[in-house]
Amino acid sequence: xxxxxxxxxxxxxxxxxxxxxxxxxxxxxxxxxxxxxxxxxxxxxxxxxxxxxxxxxxxxxxxxxxxxxxxxxxxxxxxxxxxxxxxxxxxxxxxxxxxxxxxxxxxxxxxxxxxxxxxxxxxxxxxxxxxxxxxxxxxxxxxxxxxxx
Amino acid sequence: xxxxxxxxxxxxxxxxxxxxxxxxxxxxxxxxxxxxxxxxxxxxxxxxxxxxxxxxxxxxxxxxxxxxxxxxxxxxxxxxxxxxxxxxxxxxxxxxxxxxxxxxxxxxxxxxxxxxxxxxxxxxxxxxxxxxxxxxxxxxxxxxxxxxxxxxxxxxxxxxxxxxxxxxxxxxxxxxxxxxxxxxxxxxxxxxxxxxxxxxxxxxxxxxxxxxxxxxxxxxxxxxxxxxxxxxxxxxxxxxxxxxxxxxxxxxxxxxxxxxxxxxxxxxxxxxxxxxxxxxxxxxxxxxxxxxxxxxxxxxxxxxxxxxxxxxxxxxxxxxxxxxxxxx
Amino acid sequence: xxxxxxxxxxxxxxxxxxxxxxxxxxxxxxxxxxxxxxxxxxxxxxxxxxxxxxxxxxxxxxxxxxxxxxxxxxxxxxxxxxxxxxxxxxxxxxxxxxxxxxxxxxxxxxxxxxxxxxxxxxxxxxxxxxxxxxxxxxxxxxxxxxxxxxxxxxxxxxxxxxxxxxxxxxxxxxxxxxxxxxxxxxxxxxxxxxxxxxxxxxxxxxxxxxxxxxxxxxxxxxxxxxxxxxxxxxxxxxxxxxxxxxxxxxxxxxxxxxxxxxxxxxxxxxxxxxxxxxxxxxxxxxxxxxxxxxxxxxxxxxxxxxxxxxxxxxxxxxxxxxxxxxxxxxxxxxxxxxxxxxxxxxxxxxxxxxxxxxxxxxxxxxxxxxxxxxxxxxxxxxxxxxxxxxxxxxxxxxxxxxxxxxxxxxxxxxxxxxxxxxxxxxxxxxxxxxxxxxxxxxxxxxxxxxxxxxxxxxxxxxxxxxxxxxxxxxxxxxxxxxxxxxxxxxxxxxxxxxxxxxxxxxxx
Numbered sequence: 001x002x003x004x005x006x007x008x009x010x011x012x013x014x015x016x017x018x019x020x021x022x023x024x025x026x027x028x029x030x031x032x033x034x035x036x037x038x039x040x041x042x043x044x045x046x047x048x049x050x051x052x053x054x055x056x057x058x059x060x061x062x063x064x065x066x067x068x069x070x071x072x073x074x075x076x077x078x079x080x081x082x083x084x085x086x087x088x089x090x091x092x093x094x095x096x097x098x099x100x101x102x103x104x105x106x107x108x109x110x111x112x113x114x115x116x117x118x119x120x121x122x123x124x125x126x127x128x129x130x131x132x133x134x135x136x137x138x139x140x141x142x143x144x145x146x147x148x149x
Numbered sequence: 150x151x152x153x154x155x156x157x158x159x160x161x162x163x164x165x166x167x168x169x170x171x172x173x174x175x176x177x178x179x180x181x182x183x184x185x186x187x188x189x190x191x192x193x194x195x196x197x198x199x200x201x202x203x204x205x206x207x208x209x210x211x212x213x214x215x216x217x218x219x220x221x222x223x224x225x226x227x228x229x230x231x232x233x234x235x236x237x238x239x240x241x242x243x244x245x246x247x248x249x250x251x252x253x254x255x256x257x258x259x260x261x262x263x264x265x266x267x268x269x270x271x272x273x274x275x276x277x278x279x280x281x282x283x284x285x286x287x288x289x290x291x292x293x294x295x296x297x298x299x300x301x302x303x304x305x306x307x308x309x310x311x312x313x314x315x316x317x318x319x320x321x322x323x324x325x326x327x328x329x330x331x332x333x334x335x336x337x338x339x340x341x342x343x344x345x346x347x348x349x350x351x352x353x354x355x356x357x358x359x360x361x362x363x364x365x366x367x368x369x370x371x372x373x374x375x376x377x378x379x380x381x382x383x384x385x386x387x388x389x390x391x392x393x394x395x396x397x398x399x400x401x402x403x404x405x406x407x408x409x410x411x412x413x414x415x416x417x418x419x420x421x422x423x424x425x426x427x428x429x430x431x432x433x434x435x436x437x438x439x440x441x442x443x444x445x446x447x448x449x450x451x452x453x454x455x456x457x458x459x460x461x462x463x464x465x466x467x468x469x470x471x472x473x474x475x476x477x
Numbered sequence: 478x479x480x481x482x483x484x485x486x487x488x489x490x491x492x493x494x495x496x497x498x499x500x501x502x503x504x505x506x507x508x509x510x511x512x513x514x515x516x517x518x519x520x521x522x523x524x525x526x527x528x529x530x531x532x533x534x535x536x537x538x539x540x541x542x543x544x545x546x547x548x549x550x551x552x553x554x555x556x557x558x559x560x561x562x563x564x565x566x567x568x569x570x571x572x573x574x575x576x577x578x579x580x581x582x583x584x585x586x587x588x589x590x591x592x593x594x595x596x597x598x599x600x601x602x603x604x605x606x607x608x609x610x611x612x613x614x615x616x617x618x619x620x621x622x623x624x625x626x627x628x629x630x631x632x633x634x635x636x637x638x639x640x641x642x643x644x645x646x647x648x649x650x651x652x653x654x655x656x657x658x659x660x661x662x663x664x665x666x667x668x669x670x671x672x673x674x675x676x677x678x679x680x681x682x683x684x685x686x687x688x689x690x691x692x693x694x695x696x697x698x699x700x701x702x703x704x705x706x707x708x709x710x711x712x713x714x715x716x717x718x719x720x721x722x723x724x725x726x727x728x729x730x731x732x733x734x735x736x737x738x739x740x741x742x743x744x745x746x747x748x749x750x751x752x753x754x755x756x757x758x759x760x761x762x763x764x765x766x767x768x769x770x771x772x773x774x775x776x777x778x779x780x781x782x783x784x785x786x787x788x789x790x791x792x793x794x795x796x797x798x799x800x801x802x803x804x805x806x807x808x809x810x811x812x813x814x815x816x817x818x819x820x821x822x823x824x825x826x827x828x829x830x831x832x833x834x835x836x837x838x839x840x841x842x843x844x845x846x847x848x849x850x851x852x853x854x855x856x857x858x859x860x861x862x863x864x865x866x867x868x869x870x871x872x873x874x875x876x877x878x879x880x881x882x883x884x885x886x887x888x889x890x891x892x893x894x895x896x897x898x899x900x901x902x903x904x905x906x907x908x909x910x911x912x913x914x915x916x917x918x919x920x921x922x923x924x925x926x927x928x929x930x931x932x933x934x935x936x937x938x939x940x941x942x943x944x945x946x947x948x949x950x951x952x953x954x955x956x957x958x959x960x961x962x963x964x965x966x967x968x969x970x971x972x973x974x975x976x977x978x979x980x981x982x983x984x985x
Contacts, residue, residue: 011911015650022657035941039664042929050653074703082899088882089895108878112871127879139526142219224680314668339665350619
């Protein structure tokens with residue numbers, strides 16, 4: 001068995017997965033009846049529809065297609081951008097707005113192909129100054145600037 | 150010798166106490182040393198936020214430090230209230246607590262990560278908003294008695310709208326359902342606006358809505374106001390009787406808003422805040438602004454607030470149980 | 478009646494054109510545009526941030542400035558949708574599709590200009606319509622009960638399938654997935670939390686900002702960074718820029734789209750809950766259906782920018798009126814505006830018009846003035862925005878990330894929102910890899926909760942009788958329209974056309 005269309009095959013499997021997940025999670029919620037639906041009714045049926053449609057997408061991909069392949073994932077940018085965001089989200093309340101922004105700038109910049117430390121530092125300072133000017137002094141967002149608040 | 154020794158211990162103890170207490174008293178004396186964060190557990194622009202901002206501005210002027218409103222909305226106000234409960238008790242973090250955050254959520258939610266009484270030092274109430282029972286004009290009932298008779302003649306046929314499951318608007322009507330022995334069916338909407346629209350359009354027959362949301366429509370004659378939930382009649386609608394005087398003595402539903410500090414905030418700071426806030430809420434100009442927003446200014450003491458919370462927790466707890474409301 | 482309108486409008490304009498009010502309007506539009514154009518900061522966030530600016534003004538000044546802020550942020554949101562693929566609100570998701578495609582072809586200028594011109598035209602028509610029919614128009618909203626809303630949502634979701642230019646089946650899957658994502662949060666009918674994994678930060682559901690920033694912004698940056706050399710991605714964004722203003726041919730192509738979009742927007746605009754969103758993509762669907770060559774859509778068709786932008790703006794004008802006369806907000810931004818009014822001591826409701834005619838008609842006049850200022854301000858700014866694209870991508874993407882992070886965080890000041898954005902960003906990247914389009918998902922995410930809520934509410938009120946959907950005329954009409962739409966999609970000739978279109982897109 002050869003997969004004719006990899007994109008559709010994996011997309012189909014993904015939908016099957018999401019559908020199954022929705023049905024499984026919905027088992028915690030009362031179903032009710034069609035005339036008096038409980039909180040579980042809608043998600044269970046949506047999950048089922050999704051599972052069936054996903055299976056059709058995946059099965060069709062075995063027969064129809066022009067050999068579409070999935071291009072490789074950009075792991076490094078994915079990890080760096082996620083890490084930068086995570087530190088920012090955690091950081092605003094814990095280490096303050098400015099350090100959190102600095103971490104975000106440097107880490108995301110490292111996701112790119114060229115990383116020149118001086119350039120990145122200058123850019124960080126400019127972005128932080130702009131963000132603090134606009135959001136803290138301009139429109140009074142209530143973020144602590146540093147860990148000592 | 151022994152007395153001398155005792156004396157020494159006493160002096161040392163006093164000195165130590167003074168040294169330890171010094172930062173606290175100077176802190177209280179210099180208070181506030183930095184901008185104060187007022188956590189509002191509801192989104193910007195809502196009725197709680199509006200009252201909070203009105204008061205925050207005045208409080209800032211009085212304390213000589215900015216009072217920054219920090220909106221931490223979500224999950225019926227429990228997210229922001231939890232953040233306030235965990236904040237440093239130094240008087241620089243306060244929160245605007247309401248019937249929703251300090252009574253209904255702890256009573257109705259299966260899991261709330263704070264204790265409204267044990268985790269907070271109440272300061273004072275500032276305002277309260279009445280609830281108003283309104284009907285679509287097509288409903289054949291001109292007062293509460295006729296409405297109850299109508300509901301009794303066709304049990305389970307009438308509907309009422311609420312601002313959401315577990316909202317004060319639902320609990321108010323459920324209390325009436327129980328008190329009058331009627332069965333008006335709950336249809337939850339997503340907020341006061343949609344609930345009001347559904348009643349205006351006649352999709353449902355009744356709504357026990359918050360005053361600011363329904364008053365304009367009642368005044369325009371688009372909705373028929375038949376009773377107010379407060380103990381006294383509202384100055385805005387002097388001809389509308391209270392539920393209590395229509396045959397249900399003791400019936401009282403309103404939404405109060407008050408200031409709270411995290412538990413352990415120094416006494417002098419609490420006293421100072423109570424004085425300033427009471428001043429603000431008693432100011433005629435502020436009273437007028439509250440009234441424009443459908444609220445009336447109320448003040449009390451921390452002890453009274455604790456009693457209020459305890460009685461209300463019990464009162465609403467019963468309704469929540471009887472109506473089978475449980476939010477998970 | 479006519480004399481009334483004229484005297485009312487005269488009152489309105491005399492209020493609005495006082496120098497101080499013109500100044501407030503200008504400041505509002507300017508500040509709104511500047512904040513709204515920051516990537517990641519949509520109208521809701523921008524209006525929330527700027528709301529305090531108006532607290533110290535008088536009521537008329539405040540509402541005029543706020544409406545200016547609103548128009549400014551909204552246009553700013555469309556600007557980021559076109560330039561960097563970041564929709565500020567659900568309605569601009571539609572603008573993203575062809576707007577960003579135009580930007581990638583170096584035609585960001587015409588896209589931005591046509592968005593401004595279309596918005597102005599729609600705003601003008603909307604203002605006239607509101608002045609003539611405002612109050613009766615507002616009444617229509619009240620005729621909509623739960624069954625009508627449900628049927629409307631069904632129609633809208635089926636129409637959403639038209640948006641896609643890939644496989645129909647995958648598009649339907651994305652719509653269903655969007656509906657499931659919309660379920661996250663507290664169920665309005667039972668008060669039960671669903672799909673929240675015990676996180677209280679999810680109790681109110683995922684916010685649009687989180688889902689949109691993840692699926693569009695975050696994923697797009699990942700996609701641009703995956704190309705080996707920086708130069709490759711830079712090329713995409715910095716294609717030679719061909720003209721700042723639309724050509725005569727562009728204008729000709731866009732004119733019909735603007736007129737039709739305005740009509741669609743005025744039709745759906747009065748409905749609370751999703752009015753502008755439904756307008757925007759219905760207008761897009763109409764253009765795609767009418768086009769001689771529907772395959773151009775999604776690849777930079779100027780009608781695909783003109784129609785939804787006009788529809789959105791026309792809908793917003795009508796939304797203003799229901800917000801003001803009924804006190805029923807149409808969404809988060811309108812709820813904020815209502816809040817601002819109450820701070821001013823004005824209870825939105827039917828009496829506003831009689832008790833404060835200066836305010837009511839002044840607002841209507843300033844709606845038009847705000848729209849005019851928006852065009853005057855923004856056409857010259859188009860050149861500036863385009864220059865921003867010339868910033869090397871290695872500086873541009875960290876800047877976008879910074880503003881996105883602040884924008885997401887500022888909605889609820891909640892770290893969980895940032896983590897969820899990462900999740901949707903990675904998911905969005907996978908979607909791009911698997912050629913699954915995110916736009917239908919977002920629309921279903923926005924409309925889905927309304928659909929379920931109203932379905933269950935309708936059955937609750939009818940005590941379980943499903944015939945309400947066909948016995949109520951408005952609801953029945955929507956269902957008939959849905960059936961026709963479905964028939965269109967299933968009719969073989971149509972399907973064939975579709976497959977050709979798909980083949981085209983794959984050939985590219």
